Amino acid sequence: GNSVTQMEGPVTLSEEAFLTINCTYTATGYPSLFWYVQYPGEGLQLLLKATKADDKGSNKGFEATYRKETTSFHLEKGSVQVSDSAVYFCALRMGGKLIFGQGTELSVKP
């Protein structure tokens, strides 16, 4: 079946550090891939997406590239800020079904 695995958290970084959150997936077919972010007490917001192999999604300094050969969609940001502290979810979509990873909590210290 389809599944998403992300690196476990929590991840604690200092401000301006480089961020990588790993995400790998298994899927039959060609899913669309997403990163969502959840701030404390809120619902999920779309951070970025990619719909086919080699697509790069980007938003607010975050980037992720759809790698079909390694079935990965790792999230990166060159310089994190305290305001980036949140829980990040990798997800894949196949038609009506959306499958999430378990989430990675990021804490950025000043």
Add this chain to the structure above:
Amino acid sequence: EAQVTQNPRYLITVTGKKLTVTCSQNMNHEYMSWYRQDPGLGLRQIYYSMNVEVTDKGDVPEGYKVSRKEKRNFPLILESPSPNQTSLYFCASSPTGGRGGQPQHFGDGTRLSIL
């Protein structure tokens, strides 16, 4: 303002007492879906609806019912709630369900506690 609205936001109830969580969207979206969020498990899909009168099971449908009688509403029904349904629930919608790449708009969540 485009939004997905869930009610109630918080509910504490007892085992076996039927409850309904409402979800409404004002974006004329065809697709709607329900998820539950549990620590360490991420979000898991309960049910989804591709359009009016079309619903399908997600990964964890047991103990839940849904209906889609009109496009804007997609209520989640717990006929006989049990403590293992204590969770944070999210409703979401997107323009359509069939085409990839469409992100979902999420509601703010409903925290259910079943005693």
